[in-house]
Amino acid sequence: MILINGESKEHIEISDRGFQYGDGLFETIEVRDGQAVFLESHLERLDLGCRRLYIPFPGVQLLSLEAKELCRQWHSARAVLKIIVTRGSGGRGYRQPDVIQPTRVLSLHPYPDYPENYREQGIVARFCTTRLGLNPSLAGIKHLNRLEQVMARSEWNDQAIQEGLMLDGNDHVIEGTMTNLFYIKNDRLYTSALTQSGVAGIIRSIIMVLSANHGLPVIEHTFTKDELLSADEVFVCNSIIGIWPIRQIETVRFSVGPITHSIQCRLDKFTGDNCREAGCKK
Amino acid sequence: MILINGESKEHIEISDRGFQYGDGLFETIEVRDGQAVFLESHLERLDLGCRRLYIPFPGVQLLSLEAKELCRQWHSARAVLKIIVTRGSGGRGYRQPDVIQPTRVLSLHPYPDYPENYREQGIVARFCTTRLGLNPSLAGIKHLNRLEQVMARSEWNDQAIQEGLMLDGNDHVIEGTMTNLFYIKNDRLYTSALTQSGVAGIIRSIIMVLSANHGLPVIEHTFTKDELLSADEVFVCNSIIGIWPIRQIETVRFSVGPITHSIQCRLDKFTGDNCREAGCKK
Numbered sequence: 001m002i003l004i005n006g007e008s009k010e011h012i013e014i015s016d017r018g019f020q021y022g023d024g025l026f027e028t029i030e031v032r033d034g035q036a037v038f039l040e041s042h043l044e045r046l047d048l049g050c051r052r053l054y055i056p057f058p059g060v061q062l063l064s065l066e067a068k069e070l071c072r073q074w075h076s077a078r079a080v081l082k083i084i085v086t087r088g089s090g091g092r093g094y095r096q097p098d099v100i101q102p103t104r105v106l107s108l109h110p111y112p113d114y115p116e117n118y119r120e121q122g123i124v125a126r127f128c129t130t131r132l133g134l135n136p137s138l139a140g141i142k143h144l145n146r147l148e149q150v151m152a153r154s155e156w157n158d159q160a161i162q163e164g165l166m167l168d169g170n171d172h173v174i175e176g177t178m179t180n181l182f183y184i185k186n187d188r189l190y191t192s193a194l195t196q197s198g199v200a201g202i203i204r205s206i207i208m209v210l211s212a213n214h215g216l217p218v219i220e221h222t223f224t225k226d227e228l229l230s231a232d233e234v235f236v237c238n239s240i241i242g243i244w245p246i247r248q249i250e251t252v253r254f255s256v257g258p259i260t261h262s263i264q265c266r267l268d269k270f271t272g273d274n275c276r277e278a279g280c281k282k
Numbered sequence: 283m284i285l286i287n288g289e290s291k292e293h294i295e296i297s298d299r300g301f302q303y304g305d306g307l308f309e310t311i312e313v314r315d316g317q318a319v320f321l322e323s324h325l326e327r328l329d330l331g332c333r334r335l336y337i338p339f340p341g342v343q344l345l346s347l348e349a350k351e352l353c354r355q356w357h358s359a360r361a362v363l364k365i366i367v368t369r370g371s372g373g374r375g376y377r378q379p380d381v382i383q384p385t386r387v388l389s390l391h392p393y394p395d396y397p398e399n400y401r402e403q404g405i406v407a408r409f410c411t412t413r414l415g416l417n418p419s420l421a422g423i424k425h426l427n428r429l430e431q432v433m434a435r436s437e438w439n440d441q442a443i444q445e446g447l448m449l450d451g452n453d454h455v456i457e458g459t460m461t462n463l464f465y466i467k468n469d470r471l472y473t474s475a476l477t478q479s480g481v482a483g484i485i486r487s488i489i490m491v492l493s494a495n496h497g498l499p500v501i502e503h504t505f506t507k508d509e510l511l512s513a514d515e516v517f518v519c520n521s522i523i524g525i526w527p528i529r530q531i532e533t534v535r536f537s538v539g540p541i542t543h544s545i546q547c548r549l550d551k552f553t554g555d556n557c558r559e560a561g562c563k564k
Contacts (some may be wrong), residue, residue, distance in 0.1 A: 002296060011293035012301060014284060014366075014387055019294060021428035022304030053429070054436060084296075087432075092394065094428065094435040094459055105296055112374065133415030133479075134451045137433060145427035146303035146376065147335070150369075151419060153376040154336060169416045177376055197415075 002107040018086030022144040025049040031079040034071045041202045049141040058104045078111035122247030122256045123162035128152040132168045132197035140200040153177045168197050172222040179236035180204040184259045193220040203237040210266045233257035284389040300368030304426040307331040313361035316353045323484045331423040340386045360393035404529030404538045405444035410434040414450045414479035422482040435459045450479050454504040461518035462486040466541045475502040485519040492548045515539035
């Protein structure tokens with residue numbers, strides 16, 4: 001099910017700058033019982049991304065309306081909503097058109113069938129060879145230039161490995177191919193500072209707020225492989241999976257520890273509360 | 283005029299990974315008297331790019347055939363042929379599908395109406411604030427992740443400035459937003475080494491061969507703004523414009539010098555010979 005600029009379609013003009021240059025942004029959102037989870041936060045980030053790229057934001061009201069229209073037509077308990085906003089067509093080469101008419105594409109997809117034990121017993125991760133390019137002007141935003149992630153994800157086929165961790169050109173560990181990364185050491189909670197590369201995820205920011213509210217402020221900094229491998233607990237997160245503990249990176253094992261577990265519980269409760277609240281507003 | 287996988291169409295599935303992730307490559311080719319100039323070299327680079335990204339190359343024969351079919355239908359003396367090859371649809375998230383069926387899009391566009399005096403009297407350039415990200419795994423190839431160039435090109439609207447020069451994160455000058463960059467100092471010819479970022483252009487490589495054959499080997503190295511500004515002559519090049527001398531960068535002026543002029547003449551002759559030869563083969 002797809003809505004392109006409000007119309008039910010499956011194709012886009014090849015002149016669209018999203019196709020020509022990856023000139024746009026996207027959001028990937030969990031749909032639970034017909035409701036897009038944390039939709040407001042996703043649209044807020046999309047708005048911020050549009051500002052960074054000078055793309056006119058289509059508006060919270062319009063996108064919410066279209067998201068709800070799509071979700072109503074879906075009859076499974078869970079799904080994935082993807083929203084893409086591009087700079088539309090036009091302009092001359094890389095130069096953007098004088099009047100930008102953004103393209104918005106909303107599509108619904110089946111929820112991936114990840115085994116439930118990933119969130120309980122944890123996953124296995126590896127370090128990818130493909131590096132994240134250093135680029136402060138694009139760091140943090142969820143833009144459509146995702147070749148680095150595609151190349152990193154192509155590095156392994158072993159189904160026993162669920163995620164690849166990516167380093168930047170300075171040998172700092174940044175994030176997973178599709179997740180943000182946290183670790184716990186001596187009762188402190190760390191994640192990478194996303195000033196040079198990486199995507200500032202919605203679940204990442206929720207975890208940061210919830211943890212700070214519970215006396216465990218997240219320390220954003222730069223860290224190496226060795227530092228990560230000496231951690232007590234490690235986990236990854238995104239809007240679709242929530243939190244997956246990591247039980248093994250390469251040959252190093254980690255326990256699924258109590259702090260990860262309590263953050264999972266807090267996130268579950270907050271997500272549930274948020275869904276109920278949004279459900280009441282409907 | 284557009285051919286998508288051999289069929290006359292104007293739209294592409296939104297599931298195409300070119301649209302979803304910029305997961306593909308492109309070539310921009312001059313068409314002169316119905317003939318795609320340096321087509322073989324462009325297809326060779328496309329093949330190399332496909333190998334780097336593990337995308338099956340659609341083949342020289344098929345792409346040449348379709349390029350010629352399109353060019354035959356065009357009735358102006360000059361045009362621009364764009365060839366895009368993507369990883370097609372499918373896969374799960376960033377993970378590529380087990381069987382990749384690439385998408386090929388060939389499109390013809392009017393030749394841009396650049397004033398003739400750009401190539402004779404030179405152009406004005408500026409330095410862009412947007413940096414090129416450092417990423418050896420994608421450096422050199424003409425992939426579809428072009429947000430950096432789009433952002434750099436959005437920095438100015440002044441029609442008196444024709445090109446923006448881009449630096450990487452290490453303060454090295456790399457190339458123009460749509461061109462490769464050369465400079466001459468003390469009778470030596472320099473261009474940037476494209477090991478960390480940038481696109482290895484077809485005209486760039488032809489200039490390197492022609493110049494070496496005429497006793498002026500090109501030195502590929504890393505250089506700063508100051509080094510560039512102290513040059514005797516500077517020029518940019520690509521497949522559509524050929525060579526444009528630069529007569530001014532920011533407030534620093536350059537003469538359109540004899541070495542640039544002789545490289546222009548050599549390139550013109552080589553291009554003409556190549557077109558005649560390819561024309562005879564038709």
